[in-house]
Amino acid sequence: MPRLTHHINDHRLTRRQFAAALASIFLPVPATAEPENPRIAVLDWGWAESLLAVELRPLAVAEAPLYRDRVVVPALPEGTIDLGLRSWPNMELLRALKPDLILSQAGYGVSPERLIEIAPTLALPLYSGARQPLQAAENALKEIAARTGRDEIVKRYLDNSSSRLDAIARDARNYDGRPLLIIKFTDDRLVDVYGAGGLFDDVLKRIGIANAWDGPTNNWGFATTGLEAVARYPEARLIIIEPGPPGSFLQSALWQALPAVRHGRVSMIPPTWVFGAFPSAMRFAEILRRGLGIA
């Protein structure tokens, strides 16, 4: 067990420390008092982080306080207005804000027909029947850029991201090639496993590391299962998204008997927003690179 504990301590940055560190690397300082910053109301966190990535400040974001807690980076600027629930934003507030543009996720929450009555609306697909969120996120970025006249910045951002992913993919050749099982504990008995149709799976494909999970997944690209399903992939390396299980569970016979644990093939990584868009994907790639020590 000492080995695993060591691993865990290694990565136990708090989420906020980590966020701050990442933000300093990735985020260009938002330009203050930019005159032509369009007033954009955002109903989906994936589009909120996408806007920030291309140096646009959203006027209002649904469930903004929870975004600060769950997505963390890129951080929402002070004074971002809270629009209410993502699934049911406050229509009156939306109307009162008179935004230039509303961004929503297609197929989720209020239908675009009702939003269009208030302001021009882009309902962009992310987690959809196409099951390719990374590609959808990139397309969305381009569409947002075209709509706001940020083509230059988006192109630069996507080029930088692409070369960054290429670099990580090159480094990944030094990795021992074991397939990964990316899990998150829902309680001390069940785990979410991320597979086909999810953002993490797309990132793995992009950087050339195999995802061990070949079982069925839902619309959002994950499956909820007991630990026995994890044991079905004895060769895999286990990537646990923090927070991990309670300490007492790590001592249990069942956990210790998992092939990956027995052979010390377990890494903990700091959390990333699991239903995010392009910036979340980039963050996950960087976190994974560190977590696997392949740089």
Added chain:
Amino acid sequence: MSIRLMTPPRICALIALMAIALYAVAIGDRVPFSDVPRTLWQPNPASFDQIYVHFSLLPRILVALLAGGALAFAGAIFQQLLKNPLAEPSTLGILSGAQLAITLLSLSAVTVTVGQREIAGLAGGLAAVTIVAGLAKKSNFAPMTLLLCGMVISFSAGSASVILALFHHEYLRGVFIWGSGSLIQNDYSNAIALASRMIVLIPLLLLFYRPLTIISLDEAHARGLGLSPAGLRAAVLFISTLLSATVVARVGVIAFVGLAATSLARMAGARTLRQRLLWGTLLGSALLLLADGLVLVGAPVIGEVPTGTVTAIAGALLMLVLIKNVPHSIDHANTDVLAYGTSPVGGRHVLAGCLVIAIAIAGFSLTEQLTVSGVDPSVLFAGRWPRVLTSASAGAMLAIAGAVTQAVTRNPMASPEGLGISGGAGLGIIAAFFAGGMVSPLLPLAGGISGAVIAFAIILIVARGKSYAPGPVLLSGIAISALATAMISLIVASGDPRASYILAWTMGPTFRATSIVAIIATMLVLIGLAISPLFRRSLEVLPLGDSTALSLGIDPARTRMMLLLFAASLTGVATMIVGPLSFVGMMAPHIARVAGSRRPASLPLTAAAIGATLMIASDWLGRAADFPYEIPAGVIAAFIGGPYFLWVIRSQGRYASRS
């Protein structure tokens, strides 16, 4: 089937054998037969499969046996104590109460230990049972009143949990996974904890065995033997609740196992309390083991389904079958209360007054600018009139439905939401989301209406054999609603980001109302009001009793069916708009009666005006209270209606004891 073939030991052995066969399949899947003995005693630490069988499947079997037995034992005690064949931890509200308390605890603390969870569960379960028993005591624990109180407490606690989930589902997923009753184990801690508590609590309850048999014979007789029935009842209730809450805290909500086991034991011929306790408990163990075995073997095919969901589905169906065993009569103490109210104000003045208040609140709600500013009043008005009109219509519909339901069931506490229509509508909405996603807002609407129709058809079929008597109708409603609650838990537990959207839909937020919805709803209310005079005579005669009705040339069964159909249609539509639990259908007619409107002709009208007022006010409060977050109007109404319900039962109890 011959009675002699179906003895309790045989049924028990049969179910246990099926369960064991399922587990044998699950274990055989992991470990070759020759390794099984070794796996059971000393598993090879290098073999995950052996470790898994030893540290996960074996404790799971033990937990299923213990939890099933504990719930059934508690159920048998409750049934004996309360003289009610449908009493069990879930119908008494204990499970929902415990769940709500644990949900609240999880929101207020960062990490929750099992010990804390147990204490919270105990506190919640005790609070629920205290309220239920305290209320039912006034009517001398009459079966219908007891179940009705249990239902209301259970609904209230359940919907409070759903509201918390609506706003915090990101944080509450773990709680809902636990709450939906998964029996997955990772070690022996739960099995040991359950066993150690049962070893103390069950013998403690058996100390009351003789008094319990006597109390079932005759209360006066028991008092003659020097027992204090109240003290005895309190002690036994307390310990049985302790037992049930322990199970909830450890494995989550496992509804209906106690009911199913004791009913099965009774049907198989367990007559005495001793037989029911013994065979009920063993059957409880066997039944939960069987349910869990099915879940375990089915998991690779249908995915991870919590065992509690399976028992809720099976139990709800079972309850529909069992309804024929419930006493036909209803609580007669209630009947008088329909003539309750001594206010001197005449019906017409009440109606006018209500209309003035309704219009005043609507005017305020349409024009106020407390939360948003800088919007043209005409734009505000354009956005608001649909929701105000829709709320008013829904309130009026529920009120008319409530007035009719209360007359048909001869129960002033009856609420049209208790008809099961709402639960059916909720299930239909959920099914529509999973069938077609969120593509069109019309799909869930269609799903809700079909669900309501199917639920009502089931109730009619079940209640037909009982000439649509009030008791069976209400109990069918309880069963269907329990099913809806279980499905909602399952959705939150699944971690699907759409959960909050679906929750909002099933809670029926008025803010999604469009002008078309508002106009349709208003037209339906007008039609309902236009039809209601046709039922005047029936509403006057039915409360007088079936024989009086027959002598006046009214067929009570057919009339009741017609009236229920009318009430159910209105309730179904209203549910789509304001959600399943508003209590408005119970409150509005009651307030109307208290205000002095007692004649069947004017009651529906006055009640409709009051219902509309309540919903307009709730809609505004829901909009303003937590801006920019919108609280569904039905939820606000329920927060007013729950306490009102408790107050009504209290005052009614006083009334009954005076008479």
